[in-house]
Amino acid sequence: MIRGVATLGIDYGGRRIGVAVSTSDVIATPHSVVRNEGDVIARLARIAEEVGAETIVVGIAKRARTNAGEQKFHDFAERLRQRTCKPVVLRDETLSTVEAAERLRESGRSARDVKEVIDMHAAAVILQSYLDDRAARRTS
Numbered sequence: 001m002i003r004g005v006a007t008l009g010i011d012y013g014g015r016r017i018g019v020a021v022s023t024s025d026v027i028a029t030p031h032s033v034v035r036n037e038g039d040v041i042a043r044l045a046r047i048a049e050e051v052g053a054e055t056i057v058v059g060i061a062k063r064a065r066t067n068a069g070e071q072k073f074h075d076f077a078e079r080l081r082q083r084t085c086k087p088v089v090l091r092d093e094t095l096s097t098v099e100a101a102e103r104l105r106e107s108g109r110s111a112r113d114v115k116e117v118i119d120m121h122a123a124a125v126i127l128q129s130y131l132d133d134r135a136a137r138r139t140s
Contacts, residue, residue, distance in 0.1 A: 006021050007022045007025065007127065008048050008055070009056075010056065010058045011096060011122040019034060028125075028126075030124045031120055032047070048084050054086060055089060056081075056087070058090055059090075060073040060090045062092045099122075100125050103121065103125075104117070
């Protein structure tokens with residue numbers, strides 16, 4: 001169990017959900033990948049509780065082709081907020097998976113390894129973007 005206050009980042013996907021965490025409010029770290037099946041909200045709420053998350057950041061696909069496509073992210077975030085009673089922030093996740101894949105390939109990971117962990121690394125990209133923006137606002 002991680003002690004202290006944490007921020008949880010989520011890359012919500014149809015098959016898999018990537019999870020990242022920051023306990024420092026400075027660095028986002030990949031945490032896990034959760035299959036998007038069954039009561040995924042309960043599993044994510046349990047992870048949030050285990051890491052001591054006070055805020056949850058959910059990546060939203062701004063490129064969703066329809067309002068219904070974007071609405072699923074809003075609905076997911078709202079269900080998570082209701083279950084955890086924690087603030088849930090929606091964050092544009094455009095190109096987070098592409099950026100995560102590039103970083104993994106640059107580190108020498110094989111295509112097979114990348115496929116298995118890409119979602120949690122994309123969640124870390126989303127969360128890091130949120131943390132960086134929040135830090136910039138504090139210093140300006």
